[in-house]
Structures are given as structure tokens and as C-alpha cells.
Amino acid sequence: MRYPPEEDVRVWVPGCATGEEAYSLTILFLDGLNARDRPINLKVFATDVHRRSLEVAGQGLYGEESVADVGPERLRRYFVKRPNGYQVSQDVRQLIVFAPHNVFRDAPFTKLDLISCRNLLIYFQPHAQRAAQSLFHFGLKAGGILFLGSSESPGALTADYEPIDEHYRIYKKITDGRTTHETIKLPLIRDFATVPNQGRQPLRPSVPDTQLLATYDRLLDRFMPPSFLVDEERDLLDVFAGAERYLRVKGRRPSHGFVELLPETAKAVVGGVLQRAISDWAPVRYSGLDVNVDGVLERLDILIEPVNNPRALKRQLLVRFEPAPDSVNTESRRDQPPPISGENLAAERVRSLEAELSHSRENLQASIEELQASNEELQATNEELVASNEELQSTNEELHSVNEELYTVNAEYQKKIFELEELNTDFRHLLDATDVGILFLDANLRVRKFTSKISDIFPAAASRHRAQNQ
């Protein structure tokens, strides 16, 4: 990979244990950078959940057997000989931040050039492996390198990497797409709550007692002739007394249009009569329509009457199918409107079809307008979502960099504390070795510290002070 010299090379070693992996990589990077005469812009984050391991890692002190495979040149260059082994030199140690970090709980490091995660994934269950793999994918830059253990692989994200060396499990991230891990659950930005129906007529009549409704249903079944309730747009609203036997329901998305549900032979006539009833808003009758019902030809009279219900949103009509007069008493029909003639029906039908067509056109236009409005709303919502997402991402990145700084500062403090403790111990040993009785007092002349020799002069006081401080 090519890097501008001013750019940091960022490395993360999750599950670094006692630090050997992180030090080895850092040394390799130093070799490479020195050979190319490049500035040492290297930042290595080495993390683990096990704090004791991190303490060992921070000291970088290893026994002879641990460095047995390190060549003499590197040993000389990057290690300092100590009485109990070899310590990684300060120059190397200061390039690495060792920090406690749980891969599953803490935010991953980001914009990384290399993640070396060896022999960590193998200890996880498959679902945890997948989660860790998508975190690593998230953390790597496009073109970043993933270095895994000899029995590990990018798993489900294999397609997001190009193998550089399959044998040594080195992969290069080739996609910049986000993985499932990065799914951000945004709160619903838009309030889609229904706008109150201020000042308008209630859309529906108040709901009556449901028990009473059931009673009405019984009465309707008993006293209503076979009939249909339709609205002025010819939509079917209700069916009474078994009139459903005249309907034909087609498969797949059946129509609500009443005329469409009728047998083919009845469509033209009923459509025409209905058109006349709607345009005159008066009862209309047609005599002698032959309809084939379940293989039996029935001769029917069609009677359509407007139903005046001021509370209904659309005007409604009752369509009655009655056996033709030759089979019933004609007396009972005296009060009914005279039947319209068959010749007029073709014209009625044409008018009805034209009315339906213009109604469909209006509906289509309204639907197109609604669709356009929804589309605009969707676009606006989408833009808002994209903007929020971008904001979240930049906040996230800021948090990451603050987090990293905290890790660095924390690691520095830990180092200082360790150095102070060492100094303190050295100082105490030095004072004890001088064989001189020394008392350290504070501004109120209270004893802060003393050497062991002082007990020869103040034996009782010294032992009491020691007891107090224990």
C-alpha cells in the first residue's frame, strides 16, 4: 500500500494478550519505515479484556525463551537486556497504546490500515464471530488489511475482501459498503399521526349498540327482499337476503364495483338502470331480465331506488332483484315505477359506461396527484434521514477520535504512575541503605516518613507509627 508520508499508519491488535503480536508488528513496521527512510507515523492500538495480560504487555519484558526466534540484529536494535530477560525498547513501546477493550462492548477503532486479530475469533460462537467480523470490516479503511490466525477467515464477509495471502490469512478490504453491524436505528423523524378532523362532519356516524346492530341484521335477513345496497359510485356496500347468489367473484383482486360483479348477461341492463336511477335520483324498474343462476335461467325484474340518508358520505341506492311478474301477483306492483323500455337501455348503458369512464379518469388523476404528493413527502423524509445519518456519522467519528485520545492519555497516565511507583521504591531502598536515621515531617510537624534506622532512636514511636500506617 502507498501512503503519503504525513499520514499516520493506524493499526489495531484486538485480543493482544501479553503484547508479543503488537510488538512484533510494530518492529516489522519500523524496519519497513526505516528502510524506506520514512517518518515514523505509526499508531498501534493493542487491546484486550484481560487487564493482567495488558500489564505484562505494557512492560514489554520477556524471558530468553520468548525472544529465542528474534534475530540478533533486531534484538540489539529494539530490545534492552535486563537481568531477567529482554525488555522492548522505549522507542518501540511508546508507539503502542495498550488499553482494556472488549470487542463486543466497546466502540471499535476506525480508519484503520491494519487489523491484526490472530487467534481470537476461534474462541467465539459463530454469531459472535460474525459480529466481530463486521466490526473489523467497519473499522478498516477501504484497502485496509485484515490479518487473521491460521484457522480463521473473514467468514460471511469473504466477498468484501480480496485474499493477499490465503495461507497466512492476509486479506485486503475491497468494499467500502457498510455491513449490517452499522445499521443505525433512527427515531422516526416525521410525525405521521393523523391530523385531527377539525370542524368537519364526522366521517362515520357514531357507532350504535352492537347488540342492537345484531338484532337489525336478523330483521334485515328476515324482511328484506334479495337486494344490494350500492353507492352512487356503484361500489357494493351490503348484500341482503341471499342476493349474493347473483354475484360472480373473479379470482385475484376482485372488483368492488357492483356491476363488475354481476353475470355478463346482466351487466349492461343493470348498469343502464342504475345510471338512470342515479341521474334522475328516482326509482327505476326494468322487467324481464334473464339471468343464468347455477345453470337455471331466472327471469327477473330489477328495481333500483335511491335511499336518502343525509349522514352518508356518498348517496346510496337499493338494487332489488325480484322474480318477474308472470310468477307473482302483479297487484302488489301497482305502486312501483313503470318499467323502462329495453331500447333505451343501450343508450343508458353507453351513458353509464361514459360516466364510469369519466369517474375512473377522475379517480386516476386523483391517484396520480396523491402518488406525486406521497413521492415528494418520501423524498423529503429521505433527505432528512440522509442528513440525520450524516450527522450521526460525523458525531460517531468525533466520539471515536475522543475515545482514542482518552485511550492514549490513559495509557500515558498508567505509564507515569508505574514510573512514580518505581521511583518511590528506589528512593525508599536508597534511604534504608544509607543507615542514617532520617525523619520527614510535614508543615504541622507530623511524621510523614522515616528510615528504619530512626527506630534505634525512637523505638516505641516508630513501631506505633508503623502500626498506624499498616
Ligand SMILES: C[S@@+](CC[C@H](N)C(=O)[O-])C[C@H]1O[C@@H](n2cnc3c(N)ncnc32)[C@H](O)[C@@H]1O
Ligand atoms: C489466544 S489469545 C490471542 C493472543 C494474540 N492475538 C496472539 O495470537 O498471540 C486470545 C486473547 O483474546 C482476549 N479476548 C477474549 N475475548 C475478548 C474480547 N471479547 N475482547 C477482547 N479481547 C478478548 C483474551 O483475553 C486473550 O488474551
